Amino acid sequence: MSTYLLCFILFCVGLYCILRKRNIVKIIIGLGIIEYSVNMFLVLIGYRMQGRAPILAKDQAINNMVDPLTQAMVLTTIVIGLALMVLVVSIAIRIYEKYGTFDITKIRRLRG
């Protein structure tokens, strides 16, 4: 149970970074931290004590494997996180070219 609590603390660190910082690059870093904590949480749910990796071998009967369904879902989540990161970075570069700053409060002031 304590591992779940540590994952929640990591999520709170990312949430604090997103809500409190004013630099866009810092906000992207906060998104990355939240993604890490969610991935780790999903894999922790599927872990079985003294389990084995879900890969079969030739002359070997394994009967205590960890949950492969959550691992497949996290495999999807990692790649979607990469797509999200790339899109946010390109939008950040566009904002920098338009306004000349990474500070979100100054962007709001320029817009009026």
Place this chain on the structure above:
Amino acid sequence: MEIHLILLFMIFAGIVAVEVKDLISSLIALSAAGLALSLGFLVLKAPSLAITQLVVEILCVIILIRATINKDLPMVKDGRWFFNTVATVLFIGCFLVFSYFALKELPAFGQPLMRVSGEYLAGGFTQTGVANLVSAITLNFRSYDALAEAAIIFASIIGVLAITRRIGKTNEQ
């Protein structure tokens, strides 16, 4: 107990990445957290995820540094606004309350619910002929996941191309 050490290291690296003023140091701390996550996947018996996370982390750091290193960045200044502080406390408190309710419903660590995946484990190899069960689930049992994932990657490519191409045209004129 290795997983506790890895999680504590990730929290420490995350706090460093949030609080350091220099942006390049912050990106390096973020990549340290990502590599620790890859190590944690390896401890939790998920080697496919460990490889994917390691590689994706390296690509993310290259793109982030490449995108931000050319600008002469000003130092990050902390905002001290009243509304922002209230919103931060409110969101974190809301999250902690809901996580307290969710924590009572979760299965204990080490005893997962194998209601759906027990079937995959039992008949996965005879039905697909694939030894790596994560590949079997991603590409055969739940193929819509892989299809939607490809659609999202493609939408992201088109989005990046659209954003950058418009800048190019306005710059040339």
Place this chain on the structure above:
Amino acid sequence: MNSNSKGMTLIVKTVTRLTVGLILIYGIYIVFQGHIGPGGGFAGGVIIALSFIHLMLAFGKEAVLKKIDQEKYFLFASLGALALLMTLSFGFMRRHQPVSSSGDFGLFSGGLIPLSDIASAVMMASGLFVIFLALTLRTKREKK
């Protein structure tokens, strides 16, 4: 790193010439054994894209864009996505009946799943390289 001398210094170029082939072979290995071991199409595709990025960062953009330009990389990404769609929808029709259901843990076991791996690897490699080209070439144009 000025714009006239293409790429980085001589040391970086020599080391790149030695290592980029190994990285490419490792990526192809990860793709092809994704159904009998850890790995898969997405991780292997990202490794192949990283080898291209390595080459481009060391030698400048002419080393990569001389034969194939950006539109052709995007065409490869589209073809990979179409191949992934075709293999997966063919898998919907013949569900639970792999084409060669030998199940002997060999390289050619598993029916359609290795083909889906290869298609997704092509899509990921060329798509991510297109994204990297779009971001970096735009940055250089802004510096001019």
